[in-house]
Amino acid sequence: MFAITAARISFDDPLSGLEAGERPDPEPREGWTTVRVKAASLNHHDLWSLRGIALGQDRLPMILGGDAAGIDEDGNEVIVHGVVTEPAAPGRSPRFSLLSEIHDGTLAEKVLVPRENLLPKPPELSFEEAACLPTAWLTAYSMLFGKADLRPGSTVLVQGAGGGVSAALIALAARVGHRVYVTSRSEDKRARALELGAYAAVPSGERLPERVDAVFDSVGQATWKHSVRSLKPGGAIITCGATSGDASPAELTRVFFLQLRVLGSTMGTKEELAALTEMCVRTGLRPRIDRVLPLKDAHEAFRVMAAGEQFGKIVLVP
Structure with missing residues (x-):
């Protein structure tokens, strides 16, 4: 073969x-x-x-x-x-x-x-x-619905528009009513993120107009400081990767002072994949x-x- x-x-x-x-x-x-x-x-x-x-x-x-x-x-x-x-x-x-x-x-x-x-x-x-669906979309589904603990209408940030996980997060989060901010160095990718349902797309590292309830970060070192500083007190970073390398420094002072949560996420279960597939069928999301x-x-x-x-x-x- x-x-x-x-x-x-x-x-x-x-x-x-x-x-x-x-x-x-x-x-x-x-x-x-x-x-x-x-x-x-x-x-x-x-x-x-x-x-x-x-x-x-x-x-x-x-x-x-x-x-x-x-x-x-x-x-x-x-x-x-x-x-x-x-x-x-x-x-x-x-x-x-x-x-x-x-x-x-x-x-x-x-x-x-x-x-x-x-x-x-x-x-x-x-x-x-x-x-x-089985990797990128399943990872996004598990991060958003299994780890983030968000209420409908929450504000979220997706770091780095363009990749499969990021595109899935934007589409899924927007579909359930979250206000989705997205970052990218590319003007074209920021425009495409808006087409997927993002509320606003800003250049990488740019300060957001408001702090968010959760940040979804698969980039790591290049975005970590911005992720931590974009959160409301008590907010959460859900990380599934570090394509730019491990985060350093970790911004620990801000993490403990604002009682932030850092949650790791890898892939998802077969049951979550079945639920994701059902969601795509019922909603028309693709x-x-x-x-x-x-x-x-x-x-x-x-x-x-x-x-x-x-x-x-x-x-x-x-």
């Missing part, structure tokens, strides 16, 4: 480790099933894997990708939940990994996944739309797709993501 593989690790030149070509078909495994991939979407996790974050040299070559929608062995249209529960050693809690960390991922014509990781794909969603490319053009897709040129999700189709 044709697949996109991390063949080498390079922190400074991640795309140099990307290879496209034939790989063996998945081998049958008890409790697992093969899904014929109809669409897969990219995430920054794929780029970090090429840099050696969560993927070591000892596990290469590794097929990349954590998101997919396709057709299972029984002919059902399905969405793949990419969080895999690993067997627990006696006396220990189960470990979790994402597809492409220990088990081959979804940027291929076929992917082997645990049967319990499959959800029915509603006919209302295209394969391309469904493939955007993921913003920046572009759809053939799987063979994965290098260009990774280049666009690494350069931050996209707004929304990049989808690859075998």
Whole structure:
């Protein structure tokens, strides 16, 4: 089968480790099933894997990708939940990994996944739309509805318009009635954020006209100070990543004096993915797709993501 593989690790030149070509078909495994991939979407996790974050040299070559929608062995249209529960050693809690960390991922014509990781794909969603949900949109859904503890009509800030998680946060938060502020260095991305439903979009680092109840930050070092200083007393930062590096300094004086909350969030549960899918069906909300490319053009897709040129999700189709 044709697949996109991390063949080498390079922190400074991640795309140099990307290879496209034939790989063996998945081998049958008890409790697992093969899904014929109809669409897969990219995430920054794929780029970090090429840099050696969560993927070591000892596990290469590794097929990349954590998101997919396709057709299972029984002919059902399905969405793949990419969080895999690993067997627990006696006396220990189960470990979790994402597809492409220990088990081959979804940027291929076929992917082997645990049967319990499959959800029915509603006919209302295209394969391309469904493939955007399991990581970026699920992360945003879990941050907004599982971690933030917000009332309808709250004020929120989404740092860094453009990426899949940010675009999802803007759309979801606006849909439930929050006043959404967005930051971006790009005037074009600020305009697109307004199209998604943002209340206002400002240049990165610019002071907001009011303090907010919650900040959603996936950027880290470049935005952390602004995130902390944008909060009302008692407000919360919900963080799911640090694409610009770890935050330093941490602004701890302001955190404890204003009794701020810092909450971490990673991915989401299969139940949350099912609820998110249902929300999309019932409301008509759909993921913003920046572009759809053939799987063979994965290098260009990774280049666009690494350069931050996209707004929304990049989808690859075998």
